[in-house]
Amino acid sequence: MMVESASETIRSTPSSQNGVSSLNNPTDGGGGGGCGREGGASGETNGEMSPVELLHFQQQQALQVARQFLLQQATGLTSPSSNENKQPAVQVPVSVAMMSPQMITPQQMQQILSPPQLQALLQQQQAIMLQQLQEYYKKQQEQLHLQLLTQQQAGKQQAKEQPLGNKQLAFQQQLLQMQQLQQQHLLNLQRQGLVSLQPGQGTVPLQTLPQAVCPSDLQQLWKEVTATQPVEDSIKQEGLDLSTNTSNSTSFSAAKVSPPISHHPLPNGQNAMLTQRRDSSSHEETPGSHPLYGHGECKWPGCETLCEDLGQFVKHLNTEHALDDRSTAQCRVQMQVVQQLEIQLAKESERLQAMMAHLHMRPSEPKPFSQPLNLVSSATLSKSTSDTFPDGLPHPPTSATAPITPLRQGPSVISSSTLHNVGPIRRRNSDKFCTPISSELAQNHEFYKNADVRPPFTYASLIRQAILETPDRQLTLNEIYNWFTRMFAYFRRNTATWKNAVRHNLSLHKCFVRVENVKGAVWTVDELEYQKRRPPKMTGSPTLVKNMISGLSYGALNASYQAALAESNFPLLNNPTMINTSSTSGMLHVGHDDVSSTVEQVNSNGSNSPRLSPQQYSHQVHVKEEPTETEDDSRPVSLMGTTNQNVTIPDDRDMEEELPVEDLS
DNA sequence: GCGAGTGTAAACAACA
DNA sequence: CTGTTGTTTACACTCG
Numbered sequence: 098m099m100v101e102s103a104s105e106t107i108r109s110t111p112s113s114q115n116g117v118s119s120l121n122n123p124t125d126g127g128g129g130g131g132c133g134r135e136g137g138a139s140g141e142t143n144g145e146m147s148p149v150e151l152l153h154f155q156q157q158q159a160l161q162v163a164r165q166f167l168l169q170q171a172t173g174l175t176s177p178s179s180n181e182n183k184q185p186a187v188q189v190p191v192s193v194a195m196m197s198p199q200m201i202t203p204q205q206m207q208q209i210l211s212p213p214q215l216q217a218l219l220q221q222q223q224a225i226m227l228q229q230l231q232e233y234y235k236k237q238q239e240q241l242h243l244q245l246l247t248q249q250q251a252g253k254q255q256a257k258e259q260p261l262g263n264k265q266l267a268f269q270q271q272l273l274q275m276q277q278l279q280q281q282h283l284l285n286l287q288r289q290g291l292v293s294l295q296p297g298q299g300t301v302p303l304q305t306l307p308q309a310v311c312p313s314d315l316q317q318l319w320k321e322v323t324a325t326q327p328v329e330d331s332i333k334q335e336g337l338d339l340s341t342n343t344s345n346s347t348s349f350s351a352a353k354v355s356p357p358i359s360h361h362p363l364p365n366g367q368n369a370m371l372t373q374r375r376d377s378s379s380h381e382e383t384p385g386s387h388p389l390y391g392h393g394e395c396k397w398p399g400c401e402t403l404c405e406d407l408g409q410f411v412k413h414l415n416t417e418h419a420l421d422d423r424s425t426a427q428c429r430v431q432m433q434v435v436q437q438l439e440i441q442l443a444k445e446s447e448r449l450q451a452m453m454a455h456l457h458m459r460p461s462e463p464k465p466f467s468q469p470l471n472l473v474s475s476a477t478l479s480k481s482t483s484d485t486f487p488d489g490l491p492h493p494p495t496s497a498t499a500p501i502t503p504l505r506q507g508p509s510v511i512s513s514s515t516l517h518n519v520g521p522i523r524r525r526n527s528d529k530f531c532t533p534i535s536s537e538l539a540q541n542h543e544f545y546k547n548a549d550v551r552p553p554f555t556y557a558s559l560i561r562q563a564i565l566e567t568p569d570r571q572l573t574l575n576e577i578y579n580w581f582t583r584m585f586a587y588f589r590r591n592t593a594t595w596k597n598a599v600r601h602n603l604s605l606h607k608c609f610v611r612v613e614n615v616k617g618a619v620w621t622v623d624e625l626e627y628q629k630r631r632p633p634k635m636t637g638s639p640t641l642v643k644n645m646i647s648g649l650s651y652g653a654l655n656a657s658y659q660a661a662l663a664e665s666n667f668p669l670l671n672n673p674t675m676i677n678t679s680s681t682s683g684m685l686h687v688g689h690d691d692v693s694s695t696v697e698q699v700n701s702n703g704s705n706s707p708r709l710s711p712q713q714y715s716h717q718v719h720v721k722e723e724p725t726e727t728e729d730d731s732r733p734v735s736l737m738g739t740t741n742q743n744v745t746i747p748d749d750r751d752m753e754e755e756l757p758v759e760d761l762s
Numbered sequence: 763g764c765g766a767g768t769g770t771a772a773a774c775a776a777c778a
Numbered sequence: 779c780t781g782t783t784g785t786t787t788a789c790a791c792t793c794g
Contacts, residue, residue, distance in 0.1 A: 555768065574783065594770060601770085604785050611784080618783080769791080777783080 389414065398431055535562065542584070551587045556595070556602040557627075560609060564622045571612065571619040574600065 389395060390410040395402040397418050404410035418424050537553070538545070545552050552559065563580035564572050572580065578596060581588040588595055603609045603620055608627035612619050 557768085597771075598769065600782095600784060601786090602768090603783095605768095764794105766794090767792085770789085772786100772788085774786080775784085778781090 387411070387414075389418075398427055538562065538584075545585045545587070546583075547586055549586045552585050556598050557606050557608070560599060560602055560620070561622045561627060564609075564620060571614070571621045573614075573617060573619050574603070577603075577620065 387407060387410060389397050390404065390407060393403055393405065394400075395404055395410060395413055395417075397414070400417065402413055402417065404413050418427075544550065554562075559581065560577055563577050563584075564570055566580070567576075577599060581595065581599065603611070606626070608623045608625075608629075610621045610623050612621055
């Protein structure tokens, strides 16, 4: 089945091996990091953008626009094209740099972290980035405001010159656009799940904002600002009131923009007016309404003037809240408020995500029993054979590069392995009983398939998995290679030393039995041997044992069993019918496998399922100790049959293939 | 500190 | 001769 591709891969091996190995060594050696990632992030996009890339791109776009605004502003709008290239003054949010591929050790992170962890980490980074971005926006807006005020000062001096009014208008429009940009960007972030709030939920209760301005303070602030307000000349009315921009049309066309447009410049309706709108939680959408007018009163911060109708309100706006120092200052204050809120929003969102993550993964909880959540995903997984994965997952991994693809896992789906992968690079969790390789693999199959992430499994586990996945439980070395490259992008790209490692493992571990076949040598798995080396670990997993024994809800137990089942029956995961409901009893005799052996030990301590007695395996298994030639020579073919059919089959196959079926009932 | 398990690197032999 | 396959050894690292 995999032979075809096998030949390709292998043929390409000689050339790629050397080339990659040099590249790979540093990575594997623990030094490098970044090699694989660099390639993944920069060159292997395959036309698709990973979430991070998208985010980065959006940020860059936003920053570009912001830079242009600032540039225009800096050049007094007169020479917009002056020094376009050099904007050292513009500070790129740190996070942007942080996301750049060449930074730090993404590769290492990939090796260390499982996809869910990567996701969590990414989200954290993005939350931070969000904050930084907001702060960045804030600074830019402040600068804009300063510029605006400066211009206004100048404008006063030069008295009522139309061009100047235009300048102010332009500035304010920039300001508006800036805000819009910010909002749009925030919205984009929200859409990407970085901010969990719905766009429409813009109103954040002020009382929930510890460091934000409290309502009373706001009012006070507004009153202070309002109090010191000289009446400005009428001309300033023409200066566009930033917030209202009512129909006091003067000479500038921009000012003539109809209120709805100016207030809802963005297609999605999220616009700069959020400043006022957020403050006034009631923003009616009725056509004749005004964002600053509601319930018969002016919603201008600190105003509350009663207006009978919209016309009166407009008049009021034009007279009381025209473009003057006071209004500008108020607007700025409001902007501060909004930014505070947005920062707070980011923080709260981050907190929310952390909370969700915590509640769903239960770090201190026994891993196998975080499964109930995984259960769903694995069930979903099982439906989707090998390719299509989880629906309902926010960000299906599409990018071949995407180490970030784990985003697809929502906070609710955090594989148990997550917790284990936190360790050093060398740590592989598959053997730890905590995370069944199959379930982990199944859940993150697509991820590993596409992302250049090193799977957190030992070579032995992977080899075994590859072999067990085949119908006849045997693979040639070449086919094993193929399985690796097919299943893991990491082994496609980082083709350095792993083949050697595979061979090394095959030779080293007794559990891998080489059998001479008609068409050459094939490798099989001696499950007994494989389990031999594992039980100690299992026993050594106090949490697992404890939790298995201690009063577990059926669901949890079931889940753990499911995981165990998954571990032992990776291919079965691809079968929707196999996994769904596995009865505890059914699973009890599943085990021929790591987990199952686990179950036996735990569960039994006396009463095991008899069918799994070692004796059944022992006599037929041909381990490495025995001269392979003897095996091969004596009964080349029969050996195969013995190993695969007689030995593993009766129990093995029953377990692995039929059992799940039983579980169905 | 020790041993087991694991990963990596390398040398080597047998073979096609 | 070259490349693949398979074995073996050595070393480093992590973890219990």
